[in-house]
Amino acid sequence: MNDTELVIRARGLSKRFGKLTAVDNLDLSVPRAEVFGFLGPNGCGKSTTIRMLCGLLQPSEGEVEVLGYQIPRDAEELKRRIGYMTQKFSLYEDLTVQENLEFLAAVQGIGRRETRKRIDELLERYWLADRRKQMAGTMSGGQKQRLALAGAVLHKPDLLLLDEPTSAVDPQSRREFWDSLFELAEAGTTLLVSTHYMDEAERCTRLGILDAGRLVADGSPRELMDALPGHPLLIECAQPREAQRALQGHPQVLAMAQIGATLRVLCAADGVRDDIAAVLRRAGVNAELRDGEANLEDVFVAVTRKPLEATP
């Protein structure tokens, strides 16, 4: 891949807060017009990384180049060309939808006539046209999030950074929101989205998995799933709880999850099927084993050696 096509390039990026290392020696390459997903549990350094990429935080170490600008040196110039959607709703709750967007437009230096046109266009596109005069604070989670997106793309940024944009939104709104994101990507905007939802991560064109401040996997969701060394085994039996107890502590077993009457077992490598069957037989569990389809959750567990929910 040609370097000039990279929108974000970070080398050895680290951020320490006192003794805590929030981001640890991170290398990151994001090509243009990609929807790049940042997957990881809360507290793994997603927000900190995004904040460093838009120049809000100073890296402790490492080099960052975003849209060709050196960060933190050229952070101010960069800010004209990026859009940033914060994790928490950060527009003014005591201003109306229209007032919020007018304020952001003025701050971004958009001319008055252009502002009116752009606001009309965005309110239409994000189904907010009938909310113009409503106070932002009185809107629902999904509406607020669409308003925040409108505010972030008002000045047509080349790069849009979204920090867990769907954390306060119902599933229907989440789907609509992702449709909007793909629309933007189609128009040539590069997007970097952090999330801890697997279904969202699966929709990204490229994915980086963060664990305790380190980038532990990087590729398209398909690539990551194909690269899994072991495959999940589906164990069907009458006593799944007993099977789970028998396999507890097995060196080849990374994770187990009961799905209905089936026990889903993720193994560290392929070819352990016979061994597992033997263990179950010895424990007196009569089971039928078959290969399962790998998913992103398996990838996540394999690279971080822990399930997503269990991490703090």
Add this chain to the structure above:
Amino acid sequence: MNLRRMGAIVLKELRQLRRDKLTFVMIAGVPLLELVLFGYAINMDVRGIEAAVLDQANTAQSREAIAEITSSQVIEVKYRLDNPQEIDRLLREGSISAALVVPSDFEARLQRRERPPLQLVVDGSDQSVQASARQLAAYPLPGWSGAQGVEVVNFYNPERLAPLNTVPGLLGVILTMTMVLFTAVALVREREHGNLELLIATPVSPWELTIGKVLPFIGIGLIQVTVILVVGHWLFEVPVRGSILELYGASLLFIIASLALGVWLSTLASTQFQAMQMAFFTFLPQILLSGFMFPFAGMPKAAQWFAEFMPLTHYLRLSRGIMLREAGLQELWLEILILIVFCVALLGLAVARIHKRLD
């Protein structure tokens, strides 16, 4: 600095203020409430009032009487004068708060016992000085057996009206309270609500943001000054004897100094509650030591020194001087200069700490 961006922040701030009912009530309500409450002030006795002596009799007996009065320690003689015009000048400048006058017919008055033989001219714009002067009036004089040996002449506030002393001071107190508190809280609120994180990801500069947020408060400060002056005049007949323009000029400087203090506090606090605590931490010493609550002359030297480092102390001298003593800026220029120094220093402190990053 981009005017469009700054204007957008001012407009946003005004829109938010208009919707914030509580703030709106406080802007007008606090001055009114305090004006009425403090209309009845506290009396305190003082020692060490800075004074001048004009001995027009200059006899052995007059010198003895002066020594006697001085030994009471209520007044501290700083100047010995030759003519009465100088009393006027020194009082107006604020160099002295009282002048002891021995009339040329001092001995004759002692003989005839019709009028008190001594005269004490006091600066009536300072409440505490008045109270002490009244005490001195009953002081026993050598060779005088009447009830009152000293005649008190009250300059600037002959009727001894308490509000006349309180209102100019209140002007300063109300301005500090609202200006420091509102700016500190307004700026921290932006950070606490997460708005700042969004703003610093835009091309807004820290200067545009700070000035845009602070400008509406300058307007509010000037409105408060007007409310206090109008209501003070209407309720208590408090006059503005000097130039009203100079009074507004001095107030503007004081408002800017207070706003800068507020901005600086906002950079130190991480929550609105902390900002509020810090603001109150600056109010207390200012209100107690500036000469508003307790007489400046009655404080220990160390406290007086400390008070010189507070903007309110200087603004109080200015507002009392201009409103009551008809003093002009040519007489009070030093206080103006000190306020300017405060403005520059506090703004510098504030801007040094504002940076466009989260860490």
